[in-house]
Structures are given as C-alpha cells and as structure tokens.
Amino acid sequence: MTLLSVEGLGISFGGIKAVHDVSFKVEPGEIVSVIGPNGAGKTTLFNMISGVYRPGLGRVVLEGEDVTGMAPFRLAQRGMSRTFQNLQIFQNMTVLENAISGFHLQEKGPVLADLLHLPSSRRRARAADAGARALLARVGLERAADREAGNLSYGSLKRLEIARALAMKPKVLLLDEPAAGCNAVETEEIDHLIAEVAASGTAILLVEHDMKMVMRISSHIVVLDHGEKIAEGSPAEVSRNPAVIAAYLGTEEGADADG
Amino acid sequence: MPRLTAKSATLLVLAALIAVTPFFFPSGYYYRVGALIFVNGLAVTGIVILTGYAGQISLGHAGFAGIGGYACALAPTHLGLHPSLAVVLGAAISGVLAYLVGRPILRLKGYYLAVATLGFGILVSMVLNNERQLTGGPDGIAVPELGLRGLLKDWGLDLTNGQFWYFFCGIALLIGAWIALNLHQSPSGRALRALHGSEIAAGTVGIDVARVKLQAFVISAVYASVAGSLVALQNKFITPDVAGFMHSIEMVTMAVLGGAGSVLGAIFGAGILTLLPQALTVFAEYEQLVLGLVMMLVMIFLREGLLPSVLRKLRGRGE
Missing domain, CATH: 3.40.50.300 (P-loop containing nucleotide triphosphate hydrolases)
Incomplete structure (x- = not known):
C-alpha cells in the first residue's frame, strides 16, 4: 500500500x-x-x-x-508531521518545552492526573523530557535547552522545529x-x-x-x-x-x- | 531542577504571607480584608489557567461565581444539602455549564469566547435579579452557616469568625495555586501554553486545540464557582452583584495587572486591586480614576504584568 x-x-x-x-x-x-x-x-x-x-x-x-x-x-x-517555511515555534516556551511539545500524543493523559500531579502524570512528563533532550542533542541544541525559544538564531529555530516534528516519530x-x-x-x-x-x-x-x-x-x-x-x-x-x-x-x- | 523550585517557591511565599501577615494586623477587620484577597486570588488563579496559560479571554466568569454563591444559598434550604456539599454541587453545575457554553464556541478561532461569555454572565446576572421567589432578587438572600468553625471549637481550636475565614480561604488559595502550578508543568498545561504560542503548530504536534481550550475553560469556571461559594459562606449573605459584569472585568483586570502568566503575579494583582479601594476610600470619588490610571501605566510600561516585569528587571540587574 x-x-x-x-x-x-x-x-x-x-x-x-x-x-x-x-x-x-x-x-x-x-x-x-x-x-x-x-x-x-x-x-x-x-x-x-x-x-x-x-x-x-x-x-x-x-x-x-x-x-x-x-x-x-x-x-x-x-x-503526518510538518515544519513551516515561516517558522511556527512556541515563542512563549523554552527550547526544551518546544521539543517536549512534539511528544504531546505520547505524553498526554487524564487532565485530573495532571492537575493533582499524580505519579502517572509525572511519569509521562519525565519520559517526554528525556526523549526531548535526546532529540535536542541530535539536532545540536542540547546546550540551549533552557533558553527561551524566542532568543534562538534563525538556523537554530529551523532545527528546533525539525526536532519537534521528529518527536512524533x-x-x-x-x-x-x-x-x-x-x-x-x-x-x-x-x-x-x-x-x-x-x-x-x-x-x-x-x-x-x-x-x-x-x-x-x-x-x-x-x-x-x-x-x-x-x-x-x-x-x-x-x-x-x-x-x-x-x-x-x-x-x-x-x-x-x-x- | 529549577522548575521544581519555582513551584515550591511560589507556594512557600504564599504560605509564609498567609501565616505571617496577621501578626501585623492593627485590628480584627483586616482578617476580613485578607480573606477577601484570598478568595479573589483563587478566582484569579482560574483566570491564569484560562488567560495566562491558554490565551483565551472570558468576560463572564462572575457568572460562575454567582452559580457557586447561590448554590450555597439555595441547595441547603431546597435540597437539604450540607453547605460544604453545596460548594461541590455549584462547582459541578459551573463545570457542566462551562462545557455546554464553551463546546460550540471554542471550535471557532478568534475572540468569540469573550463575546459568548459576556452574554453568559449577563444572563446569569439577570436570572439572579429577576427570579425573586427563588433568589430574593436584587436584595440578595441569606446563606447558611458552614459550621466548620463550631466543629474546630469543639476540637479545642477557638478562632474568631474573621480568623477562621482568613485561614480557611488562605488554605483554599494554597490548594488552588498548587493545582494551577501542577498544571503548568504537566503535559496538559504544556498543551495549553503551546496553543497560546501558536495554534497552527499546536495542531501539527497533534494537540486537539478546541478540546484543550475547553478543558481550560471548564477548570477556570470551577475556580470561579468555588470562590463565589466561599464569598457567600463567609458573608452568610449573597446578592446578584457577585455575578455582575463589573466583577467579571475585575477578575480579568486583577490577573492582567499582576501578570496573567504567573500564579503568584495574578494573586498579587488580586491583592492590590482588593486593597486599593480600601486605601482609596479617602478619595472615594477618584477611585475609578486612579484604578484606570494604574491599569494604563502597567499596560504601557510593564506589559507582562507587575510581578513578572519587576522580577525580570531584578534578574536582569543581577546578571
């Protein structure tokens, strides 16, 4: 097919x-x-x-x-995932959080668990965090992980967007x-x-x-x-x-x- | 783990303020003012989730406060519920109504939510004013005693009415802040902040934008409802003003003034806007004028809100 x-x-x-x-x-x-x-x-x-x-x-x-x-x-x-010609980055987040967002479909779970900080919620967030750090390393942005995404250079943002898309496998x-x-x-x-x-x-x-x-x-x-x-x-x-x-x-x- | 400290720091600062401030109270009256600040802070924490995290604006949240408040007045007399369960019932009704109002609206892009909630708030306010037989109309209605203070007294903890509500609302605010801070760093909260940053990008990573907006709206409605309940129970009386348009605007203003993106900032904003009218009673006629001026200056010079802007400046100087 x-x-x-x-x-x-x-x-x-x-x-x-x-x-x-x-x-x-x-x-x-x-x-x-x-x-x-x-x-x-x-x-x-x-x-x-x-x-x-x-x-x-x-x-x-x-x-x-x-x-x-x-x-x-x-x-x-x-x-299906994509990147954009005129970048679509979450400017209100850190570089790491942008990459973690790519794991949304894998890390999402019941809101109630998230509101109450239950172990299941922490486990999901931790897994996404680790995955995102690995991806940032792959595109050479691991050192920028905690910076505000808006402060990155254009080329770095391009790579960040690709990392976020790759997170979805x-x-x-x-x-x-x-x-x-x-x-x-x-x-x-x-x-x-x-x-x-x-x-x-x-x-x-x-x-x-x-x-x-x-x-x-x-x-x-x-x-x-x-x-x-x-x-x-x-x-x-x-x-x-x-x-x-x-x-x-x-x-x-x-x-x-x-x- | 810097994020963990940000969350615990917020909670610690809040807990310390709640615990220490009473030592500086010149009179028992200030417990009442404090409790009012905490209740407003709780409602505004809900606005942080809706506006600060998800970037959506509601102009009718006082409607939910009204539902929470009148649930405490009506459910005990008509349904025989204990007032504490009436709080839960009010929150449930508010949540369901928010879901029903939000579901069709939040599928649309743009500022439809603001307009729809504006209508919703006016509707609730009109019902409360006009259904005299049930709600007592504009004169308001009595609310039964919560009864917890008496219970505490039996256990040997004797608090004045003012002290009881001060600490009770303080604890409620701490719990509300804890939940909002949990959400901030959780997968669900990240999805909210993502759609605030870019709805298009949020869609491409698989975030169901309409659905998570609805979650934020329902959660924030429950916050407003519980805050409304606490006001009603504390005053043992409630009038339709709690659901009025000005109260809705006040909530948004408190959040934006203090910093809608930060829980502590928004609570700070609630504190200022609760205290200012008390301080400005001397210039009662100019109160609105001063408030308007403060608001304008903050929006022009400190756009993120008072607290986040000031913290950023301090941090910038430290580096």
Whole structure:
C-alpha cells in the first residue's frame, strides 16, 4: 500500500487556480522534493496535504485512508508531521518545552492526573523530557535547552522545529524549506539529518530552494510551475527535462512566475 | 531542577504571607480584608489557567461565581444539602455549564469566547435579579452557616469568625495555586501554553486545540464557582452583584495587572486591586480614576504584568 498518495489536488483563491490537478506518490523511506519557481504553488500544495487548507479538488490518501482536508491534529495522530517555511515555534516556551511539545500524543493523559500531579502524570512528563533532550542533542541544541525559544538564531529555530516534528516519530514528514536562511554549514547539517531520518524509514516530502541540496538527497522530484505539475522523476531525469529548464531559466512565461 | 523550585517557591511565599501577615494586623477587620484577597486570588488563579496559560479571554466568569454563591444559598434550604456539599454541587453545575457554553464556541478561532461569555454572565446576572421567589432578587438572600468553625471549637481550636475565614480561604488559595502550578508543568498545561504560542503548530504536534481550550475553560469556571461559594459562606449573605459584569472585568483586570502568566503575579494583582479601594476610600470619588490610571501605566510600561516585569528587571540587574 502506498504511504501517501496525492491525487488530482487543486485549489483556487478568488477564481485563480493556485494549484491544479497535482498527483504523486510517496513511499516509506523516500525523499520526495517539490520544486518550482517562486509562486509555483509549493507551499499551497503543502498546506492542502497537511490540512491547513481544504482542497477544492482531489484527494489526499494516507495509508489507504482518505484524509483530504482533515484537521492537522488528526493528521498528526495518523503519523503526518510538518515544519513551516515561516517558522511556527512556541515563542512563549523554552527550547526544551518546544521539543517536549512534539511528544504531546505520547505524553498526554487524564487532565485530573495532571492537575493533582499524580505519579502517572509525572511519569509521562519525565519520559517526554528525556526523549526531548535526546532529540535536542541530535539536532545540536542540547546546550540551549533552557533558553527561551524566542532568543534562538534563525538556523537554530529551523532545527528546533525539525526536532519537534521528529518527536512524533512521523511516518510522513513535510519539510517546507528547512534550509532557507541557513548558512552552508547549517544547510549541510540539515541535509545529513534529513537523509538520516529517511534512512530510518520515515518518508520525507520536501520543498526546498537550494537546488544542490535537492539534487543530492532526493529520490524523486516533482516540478510545479503555475500551480501545475510540469515534470516528475529522478533528479537526473528532471534536470534534463526541457520544460523544467524553461521554467527555471526563464522563457518569458517563467520569468514572471514570481509572486 | 529549577522548575521544581519555582513551584515550591511560589507556594512557600504564599504560605509564609498567609501565616505571617496577621501578626501585623492593627485590628480584627483586616482578617476580613485578607480573606477577601484570598478568595479573589483563587478566582484569579482560574483566570491564569484560562488567560495566562491558554490565551483565551472570558468576560463572564462572575457568572460562575454567582452559580457557586447561590448554590450555597439555595441547595441547603431546597435540597437539604450540607453547605460544604453545596460548594461541590455549584462547582459541578459551573463545570457542566462551562462545557455546554464553551463546546460550540471554542471550535471557532478568534475572540468569540469573550463575546459568548459576556452574554453568559449577563444572563446569569439577570436570572439572579429577576427570579425573586427563588433568589430574593436584587436584595440578595441569606446563606447558611458552614459550621466548620463550631466543629474546630469543639476540637479545642477557638478562632474568631474573621480568623477562621482568613485561614480557611488562605488554605483554599494554597490548594488552588498548587493545582494551577501542577498544571503548568504537566503535559496538559504544556498543551495549553503551546496553543497560546501558536495554534497552527499546536495542531501539527497533534494537540486537539478546541478540546484543550475547553478543558481550560471548564477548570477556570470551577475556580470561579468555588470562590463565589466561599464569598457567600463567609458573608452568610449573597446578592446578584457577585455575578455582575463589573466583577467579571475585575477578575480579568486583577490577573492582567499582576501578570496573567504567573500564579503568584495574578494573586498579587488580586491583592492590590482588593486593597486599593480600601486605601482609596479617602478619595472615594477618584477611585475609578486612579484604578484606570494604574491599569494604563502597567499596560504601557510593564506589559507582562507587575510581578513578572519587576522580577525580570531584578534578574536582569543581577546578571
């Protein structure tokens, strides 16, 4: 059974087709990248898959179940997690608490036990605490654990967001420009991290502008332009595709795709 | 474990204040003021959970205080319940009502809760004012004696009425603070603070935002209800004012003034806003003016609330 299958997905905003009839599949352990010029509809596509927008057309199928337009928290319960292009960090918490929040589905329990500080509540919190510290170490943030999340550098926040998503042990992880705003060293670290996560069996769906990174780590690439899929295939196939080259290197049509 | 100390520190400071302050009371009257501060502090601790942790605003929490208060007036005479059980009954009714009001509202994003609770508070207040046969209307109604003081006397602990309520409400406040602090560092409390930080991110980690908001609303309603019960039992009398709109606003103001994100801060805010009117009786006509001015200055210069802002400044200087 296919892990994640996107079937004919489309959405319009005010009569303009932001995304139209996009289909592809993602299997466990794969790294599938969605690329395309600015404004091609990559983030919109992500928002539909992850339940932030309800698609106008098409279906999202996760492990055989139709999850189209399902609320993000229900998708999370079914093993889908994501990060955001414009970070969504809990600024009112410490770095550690942000990471612990990723364990919510594992650590949650009866409120009454939490209110009364019962041993069961403490046990759940302790397990999440230990798991979160291990994850912070994995993304190189263990020393920042007790700092306010709002004080971290942009690159660190990116890694924190990935750590929080990994805490859920997702089956599918959607990463929206994880390396944006990161320097070369940080990009390489994130690059390794993604490959490692994929190797452990998690499927990765990636939107990324760093073409070197995309070509290096992707097992499969989907190319969008003007909201439509114009090509799909291995990195080598895609980089030879004339339609892709046209979209990127600017025929007149490609040049005003910004926005 | 710095967090453990933050929790115990809060409880220690509170317990010490409750125990030591009476030595400085010039007269028995101050026990009454103290008890009032503790009861307000208890209600405001509920607001900390709703507003400080979960970031939701209620403008009708006095409605729940009214339900708690009138439960103590009505349940003993009409249902034959002991007043202590009436407190529990009031809390249960408040919890259920909060659930029923909150469930449809908290699915919506935005400030709908504030508007809906505003309506709810007005509704409760109108019922209490108009159902004269049951509630005595605007003149209020007598509330039976709790009876615990007599029991303590039999056991050899002889307290004046003022002293009894001072310590009884003080202990209630300590328990309420303990529960709120437990919640803060627990998985459920973390979920509340997470949705306060970012509802979108909270959803992606699997937090059922509508559900946990509802939890916070119900818990805070129970706090307000118990506080209302304690006021009624202490005064042995209750009027619909307890459920009035001004009382709702007062609760939110106390929390925000002291620091809605911190239990100790909010209780501090309750203390100030309970004491200020006593201190300002000399300028009775200007009381509202001074209060408004203080509120504005705090919001402009100390946005996190008095206590958290001052603590941060002190810490900043220490480094």
